[in-house]
Amino acid sequence: METKTSYLSDYVQQIKPSGIRKFFDLAATMEGVISLGVGEPDFVTAWNVREASILSLEQGYTAYTANAGLYELREEISRYLDQRFGLNYSPDSELIVTVGASQALDLAVRAIMNPGEEMLIPEPCFVAYESLVTLTGAKPVPIQTTAEKGFKASAADFEAALTDKTKALLLCSPSNPTGSVYSKEELESIAAFAEKHDIIVLADEIYAELTYDEPFTSMGAIRGMKERTILISGFSKAFAMTGWRLGFTAAPPVIRDAMLKIHQHAMMCAPSMAQYAALEGLKNGQEDVERMKKSYRRRRNLIVETLNEIGLGCHHPGGAFYAFPSIQSTGMSSEEFAEQLLLEEKVAVVPGNVFGPSGEGYIRCSYATSIEQIQEALVRIKRFVEKRA
Numbered sequence: 493m494e495t496k497t498s499y500l501s502d503y504v505q506q507i508k509p510s511g512i513r514k515f516f517d518l519a520a521t522m523e524g525v526i527s528l529g530v531g532e533p534d535f536v537t538a539w540n541v542r543e544a545s546i547l548s549l550e551q552g553y554t555a556y557t558a559n560a561g562l563y564e565l566r567e568e569i570s571r572y573l574d575q576r577f578g579l580n581y582s583p584d585s586e587l588i589v590t591v592g593a594s595q596a597l598d599l600a601v602r603a604i605m606n607p608g609e610e611m612l613i614p615e616p617c618f619v620a621y622e623s624l625v626t627l628t629g630a631k632p633v634p635i636q637t638t639a640e641k642g643f644k645a646s647a648a649d650f651e652a653a654l655t656d657k658t659k660a661l662l663l664c665s666p667s668n669p670t671g672s673v674y675s676k677e678e679l680e681s682i683a684a685f686a687e688k689h690d691i692i693v694l695a696d697e698i699y700a701e702l703t704y705d706e707p708f709t710s711m712g713a714i715r716g717m718k719e720r721t722i723l724i725s726g727f728s729k730a731f732a733m734t735g736w737r738l739g740f741t742a743a744p745p746v747i748r749d750a751m752l753k754i755h756q757h758a759m760m761c762a763p764s765m766a767q768y769a770a771l772e773g774l775k776n777g778q779e780d781v782e783r784m785k786k787s788y789r790r791r792r793n794l795i796v797e798t799l800n801e802i803g804l805g806c807h808h809p810g811g812a813f814y815a816f817p818s819i820q821s822t823g824m825s826s827e828e829f830a831e832q833l834l835l836e837e838k839v840a841v842v843p844g845n846v847f848g849p850s851g852e853g854y855i856r857c858s859y860a861t862s863i864e865q866i867q868e869a870l871v872r873i874k875r876f877v878e879k880r881a
């Protein structure tokens with residue numbers, strides 16, 4: 493007898509698997525594929541960071557840590573947030589070390605959302621947001637954005653979507669998949685909206701270190717916002733540590749304590765060896781972060797300029813490591829373009845529609861891969877587009 497789908501939770505049945513994986517699975521069966529698909533650094537984690545983790549194992553530090561994470565690490569995160577972004581979070585009462593920014597997001601959503609309540613989410617956006625909100629019984633409310641407006645939502649856009657059920661909004665800056673970065677003025681305007689309507693802001697700032705044109709402004713640093721902001725961040729991107737699964741969240745004590753309750757029961761603590769690695773990264777890793785960032789900036793400039801030359805109009809991404817060009821001139825849908833490009837030219841990109849309806853007509857190209865690979869991918873994309881001209 494087949495296992496019944498009615499065994500499953502209603503909420504789980506409402507969510508879809510990530511649309512990105514489908515293309516990775518297809519690409520994995522082919523040879524000679526250049527992947528601009530995956531959102532992770534091509535760099536290996538710095539040696540001193542790996543060594544610190546090995547040392548922790550050699551020294552026998554293999555037990556649970558405090559639920560909120562090693563105190564030393566929380567102290568270091570607190571110092572780092574202050575020095576880099578002017579944020580002021582207490583290691584005792586306002587920080588939790590998590591299993592990636594992914595778990596931080598899950599904790600934040602579960603700590604604040606009740607069934608029926610609404611969260612405003614500008615799209616195109618990171619694929620997990622909608623599902624995490626749906627899993628709580630709350631409702632994700634997509635806010636459409638356009639390339640003309642830099643794929644950013646304004647206070648007016650949020651205002652237009654406001655209902656008496658709106659509880660929170662989720663802002664990702666720099667953005668996956670568009671690379672857009674919200675300026676201080678834009679954040680101030682959204683902050684005013686949040687204060688006026690008593691809205692909680694989830695600020696996914698996992699790419700905060702990776703801005704190439706202007707210094708980054710954090711939502712929690714905007715006056716009056718710390719009390720209503722949950723910061724989501726981590727080590728995966730800037731420190732090239734995706735496989736270590738280490739992130740953190742910072743929030744006012746009431747919200748942080750609620751998140752910690754979930755974390756205690758669902759996870760206990762983040763892996764100890766990854767926490768020792770992150771500690772070393774924060775103490776001695778800033779030069780490596782800068783070195784990688786310099787390299788991403790060069791790649792960003794190359795890919796955006798060339799895509800525009802090829803005729804795939806690309807808005808200027810100020811951060812993260814994604815270009816989000818339009819493929820509308822080809823007359824193909826995002827899915828068709830990505831699939832045909834993979835089959836004909838062996839270049840893997842992600843169709844923009846997997847990030848939400850505003851992403852239709854676009855593709856996401858990750859430039860967290862070597863310059864040589866990017867150059868070859870661009871030659872292939874050019875050939876592919878010219879065949880359709």
Ligand code: PLP
Nearest residue numbers: 531592593594618668726728739
């Ligand atoms: N938030 C955004 C915007 C991301 O792009 C990602 C990963 O791609 C995450 C969160 C999750 O990161 P982590 O590897 O720390 O779980």
